[in-house]
Amino acid sequence: MEPTPESNNLTSSETRQSGPVGSGVDSSAPMLLSLRDITKSFGAVQALQHVDLDIPAGQVTALIGDNGAGKSTLIKTVSGIWAPTSGTMHWQGKEVHVHTPRDATHLGIATVYQDLALCDNLDIVQNMYLGREDTKVGLLDEISMELATTQTLKDLSVSTVKSVRQVVGSLSGGQRQAVAVARAVMRDSKLVILDEPTAALGVSQTAQVLDLIKTLSSRGIAVLVISHNLNDVFSVADRIAVMYLGTLVSHGPIANYDRNSAVEMITTGKSDRVAALASSN
């Protein structure tokens, strides 16, 4: 395939590798989420320009790019913090309009922001169920919430938390991340968006979070993870999407990329190597 640096080059490369290419991606399968021509402007500033992105179920898509490339703007658009200025969004093949976080939640999109959005003064159970508490005759049903929380953490192999009645303020960074992710999972989310989940974590806690991400995708959940850490990206991602100055310059299976080409894409917005790898696949 010819190395065109246009924003749609990888979209076209993808249509070409619909055969068994060993990348684990079957692009003919319907995508869980498809973004087409998404543009978002804030006044005169165009934060997103004509973004096309497909997110398949059961895979980890890494969204990478330099600061200010538009990664956060993109995930905030998907999760309903604001509506796109123009463009369309398809969820499981149907066009949807996500205007509020609640719309996104209803679809099954859960976003874990970098600040995790946990209430430090509440315990794990209370945080997990915040905004959707179980009730029994109108009153909070603490027991069922506690049992389900314990079960969810167990399913995700989160084993470092002593008691689910600990206040979240007393947890470590990795544990907090785990609680935030578990909360997303418990809401029957089909797409979990993680914003820099390992940014503030040490080595072993990072490993825990990466394991958690793998567990999610093995359960059929699509994961979209923003990361600056290419080690993490290459250890968990099935697919990569690169943003550069508000445009999605490239996206495709991880096999189409290597570290050098990824860095090149992030810093300059183009890479001959990616195209070469894509066509060789």
Place this chain on the structure above:
Amino acid sequence: MSTETTTERPVSSANTSGVFRLMLKRFRRGDSGMIPIVIGLLVLGAYFQIRSSVFLSTGNLTNLMVQATIFVLLGIAEVWLLLLGEIDLSAGFNAGLAGAIATILVDQQFHWSWYFAVGLALIASTAFGALWGFLVIGLRLPSFIVTLAGQLGLEGLVLWIVDSQGTGGSISIHEPVLYNIVYGDFTPLFTIIFIVGTVLALSFSLIRKNASRASRNLESVPMPLMLLRIAGLVIGGGVLIWIFNSNRGKFTPIHGMPFAIMIVGVVLGGCTFIMNKTKPGRYIYAIGGNAEAARRAGIAVNRYRLMAFMMTGLISGIAGLVYVSNLNGISDSINGGTLVLYAVAAAVIGGTSLFGGRGKMVHALIGGVVIATIYNGMALIQLGAPQQYIATALVLLGAVTIDSLARRGSTIVK
């Protein structure tokens, strides 16, 4: 996960030293509860009893509790907002306004039925709470400033209303229901029924909750601690019955629990119930802890903030009714500014944070009783206002210092 959650559970089978360790751990974690302040209260009580043998008489203790009602009610009103990290400095004069409205409407001039007068008074105080809420939420103004303005404005309004009656700046109550809020008592039999019923209901709900947790293999309160709590409830109830049902009259016998005490009990119980068992209560804690997280969780943050402002207004109004009943009228010398500061002090002495997210309704009870104890005890040993203010200041500082030191070991610094 499952294996690790059990680590705290085996304590249930352990002995009293295990219970002690658990309590020590909680203390370290910063949720020692109100143990330090209860100890402080006992020390204060012992001191006043040594200085004046009247202090622990049933008559004086009833009097003390009635004096505490105003601080406790206003304290509860403040806890609603303190949990959100907000404050209502106007609560004292909002209480005064409700009291003035009720007093004037039942008076000779208007002859309203007490329930209409009380209803209108409470509607007015709730409306002012809502007004502060709208200003704080809608215009994003700081509640400190809005309610400071509210305090000044309401003080003016109260003075205006009271002085315009042409009765020389004070109006007394001749209407029996309003008068009897503080000076009327339940019969001794009803007092017993009420207190025993409350103790039974609380014990039953404690036991039931613990049993259903234990049956599902969840961490439960160890048996000795459970018995200790129930024993505490029983003893507390017994002491209250003894205090209220002893004769405290000098000339004619007076028995029974003053109505005002039950009003406090009902308000405290209701608010605690909302906070612990319902979604709005949970959301108020969440908003106080992290408003942005609450918003993202889909909680209608502003609705609950407005609700808290209105609850503060409503309970301030109830406090105002008790206040005018206790003073047997309303005068233009009402010091709502000091009252509200005492109310905030009561909540903080009990352990509620000014920064939101941490606190309980019962803190206002403990803190209010502490303040009333100082007020009452100091008067008994014939110390005046200067010493009372200074003693309250020291207790307030002491309480926040102990709380802060206990909290230093915990990760939440609030």
